[in-house]
């Protein structure tokens with residue numbers, strides 16, 4: 613099992629599950645991410661997806677891409693309490709990592725997108741993220757960049773799927789957070805009663821995050837030595853992120869950004 617996979621298991625499982633770690637059979641994540649039954653993963657789709665991920669031209673101002681908030685040159689997030697989108701607008705939520713997101717059982721902190729395919733439709737039309745009017749405006753822009761055409765043709769010819777026929781491949785397993793209400797952490801970090809994890813980005817350090825989880829989910833004040841052990845464990849497994857290469861994007865027609 614690679615070091616990073618173990619790290620992800622530890623961090624995603626959270627403190628309450630760690631309490632049962634002895635009973636759990638630890639398994640590596642599969643090498644290949646799951647794909648919808650009617651849209652198998654192909655190298656062409658991966659290439660196209662990577663281009664779109666890095667392409668800033670599907671934001672109203674032409675300077676924000678998925679990569680702006682999900683820096684896959686390292687942790688897959690932006691290290692900000694909450695993200696900044698078009699026109700410097702500050703959003704309300706903390707950007708989670710996109711590393712291994714294909715293995716999540718649901719997307720977003722409230723699980724409102726069942727699949728990655730659903731999730732990807734959100735950011736371009738979100739006024740404080742990529743700020744496009746709607747998905748049609750995004751499609752119009754993509755069509756104007758003629759260099760993308762062959763990539764989309766390859767997509768539709770090889771198991772491309774339409775959103776209406778796509779079966780949901782994920783199921784939300786969201787827990788009320790904090791489970792134990794009224795702790796000092798709620799006021800200290802402005803944790804809202806129904807919010808899971810640290811969606812509003814108030815906790816900067818892993819040791820503090822573990823203390824918050826211990827108190828608000830298990831009603832347990834973790835001892836300094838327990839916290840130190842739990843911090844030391846994933847830190848010891850830390851590893852470098854995969855080497856990334858930037859994609860080459862098709863050229864821009866002169867009038868591309870005149871409408872959004």
Ligand code: HEC
Pocket residue numbers: 665676677678679680681682695696697698703705706707708709710713716718719720721722728731732735736740741742811
């Ligand atoms: C302006 C910053 C910003 C941009 C641009 C952006 N994201 Fe995000 N992303 C976020 C934030 C903030 C969240 C958490 C939102 C929430 O939970 O409601 C998020 C959540 C996600 C998630 C869910 C991960 C999880 O663990 O639930 C995925 C996947 C994702 N984004 C992929 C993308 C893709 C693909 C794009 C480009 C089409 C994109 N993002 C563009 C900030 C951004």
